[in-house]
Amino acid sequence: MHFSERMNRFGEGIFSKLLDLKRQKEEKGEEVIDLSVGTPNIPPAAHIRQALCEAAAKLENYTYAIHDQKELLEAVATWYNRRYNVNLDPDLEICSLLGSQEGLAHISFSMIDEGDTVLVPDPCYPIFASGPLLAGASLFYMPQRKENHYVINFSDIPEDVAKKAKFMLVSYPNNPTTAMAPDSFYEELIVFAKKYEIMVLHDNAYSELVFDGRKCGSFLQFEGAKEVGVEFNSLSKTYGLAGARIGFCVGNKEIVEKLKTLKSNLDYGMFLPIQQAAIAAITGDQSCVNDTRSAYERRRNVLCDSFNRIGWKMMPPEATMFVWAKIPDGFPDSMTFALELMEKTGVLVTPGSAFGTLGEGYARLALVQDEEMLHRAVELIEKSGILRKSI
Numbered sequence: 001m002h003f004s005e006r007m008n009r010f011g012e013g014i015f016s017k018l019l020d021l022k023r024q025k026e027e028k029g030e031e032v033i034d035l036s037v038g039t040p041n042i043p044p045a046a047h048i049r050q051a052l053c054e055a056a057a058k059l060e061n062y063t064y065a066i067h068d069q070k071e072l073l074e075a076v077a078t079w080y081n082r083r084y085n086v087n088l089d090p091d092l093e094i095c096s097l098l099g100s101q102e103g104l105a106h107i108s109f110s111m112i113d114e115g116d117t118v119l120v121p122d123p124c125y126p127i128f129a130s131g132p133l134l135a136g137a138s139l140f141y142m143p144q145r146k147e148n149h150y151v152i153n154f155s156d157i158p159e160d161v162a163k164k165a166k167f168m169l170v171s172y173p174n175n176p177t178t179a180m181a182p183d184s185f186y187e188e189l190i191v192f193a194k195k196y197e198i199m200v201l202h203d204n205a206y207s208e209l210v211f212d213g214r215k216c217g218s219f220l221q222f223e224g225a226k227e228v229g230v231e232f233n234s235l236s237k238t239y240g241l242a243g244a245r246i247g248f249c250v251g252n253k254e255i256v257e258k259l260k261t262l263k264s265n266l267d268y269g270m271f272l273p274i275q276q277a278a279i280a281a282i283t284g285d286q287s288c289v290n291d292t293r294s295a296y297e298r299r300r301n302v303l304c305d306s307f308n309r310i311g312w313k314m315m316p317p318e319a320t321m322f323v324w325a326k327i328p329d330g331f332p333d334s335m336t337f338a339l340e341l342m343e344k345t346g347v348l349v350t351p352g353s354a355f356g357t358l359g360e361g362y363a364r365l366a367l368v369q370d371e372e373m374l375h376r377a378v379e380l381i382e383k384s385g386i387l388r389k390s391i
Helices: 005-009 014-027 046-056 070-084 100-110 126-134 159-164 183-196 253-264 272-283 287-310 334-345 371-384 386-390
Strands: 094-097 117-122 138-143 165-171 199-203 229-234 247-251 322-326 362-366
Touching: 014 334, 046 272, 070 094, 070 247, 070 272, 094 100, 094 253, 100 126, 100 199, 100 229, 100 247, 100 253, 117 126, 117 159, 126 138, 126 165, 159 165, 159 183, 165 183, 183 199, 229 253, 247 253, 287 322, 287 371, 334 362, 334 371, 334 386, 371 386
Parallel strands: 117 138, 117 165, 165 199, 199 229
Antiparallel strands: 094 247, 229 247, 322 362
8 A cells, every 4th residue: 555655754643652651551550640641631610511511402503513603703702802902803813623733733734835834843732843744844943942931032043944934833821841922022023924924823722821920912912913823722721621622713814714715625613512612611701710720820839849849850830731841860861751750650741852852851741630649640750769860
């Protein structure tokens, strides 16, 4: 059999590999505490679940959705105005996604031709790179360095690369580094994008998961943003709807229109009961958002304080549902550390190398376990003696 040469650009996804390791260990009856995949374990609030259940009981909701319901589009516009002070045209500037990952995987097909240059961060969430690669892009990696607080420095992009770049992907609060970007970054981003006629895709999945009283807005709230790009947003983390797959692409009407046209040839829209759950989430009681943020902040404190106490030094993140930690001394690379950690303790983390070259030497820990389980993970690691290799 002869398969697409395109697939030669890809290996098995890191999260599939980690899942296999988890299954092998569990089949032996061994304990596993999974801090690798960012799968929220905080369920949707009762009013969101009720909206989903009531809509799922209606027989007429089992037809093809085809288009986003007008009620959903208007709800998203209201949400963005209330939460981010951004005005959106419901008919022209909003497109639903079957999860933001789906949108990030497909949008490149509506924006580039084979061989076009796309700018992506390093390190970055894997779909930022694999989406454009699927469409045949040539990637240029924009460094996110610790010494610059993991914020992209536009001077790191050579002018000849900028001139031929078609679009760029950015995301703050950032996965995996957990960094937030200052307002000045977005102002520079818009000037840079206009100068070189580069379209911008900003992923804003973690704008509600910011800690210690910090605030986070939207790329689109900055003057000129809608002239150059769009923003992706998701209900997965904020409202506990990860499995429902609800995301949105909003902003520049030309980019949104092209994505809508592409998606009309790929899928039949979001299941109508899930659209109703989305409406309930973004228009209903928002106290659940504060509760979720507080839960992740407590988990962050437990994890970071406990690991710092036993000798694995890590900085508490400003935002997101992750901790980005330098691996302990004594390990040659992040994959070796992750595998040995899993073997000796049953605690599963994601090696930083999975996120790009500049992720090497780090590990990402997801705050997806209750505080009791986080204490247990620390206990297992302390007892294993694995951190003593760094002494």
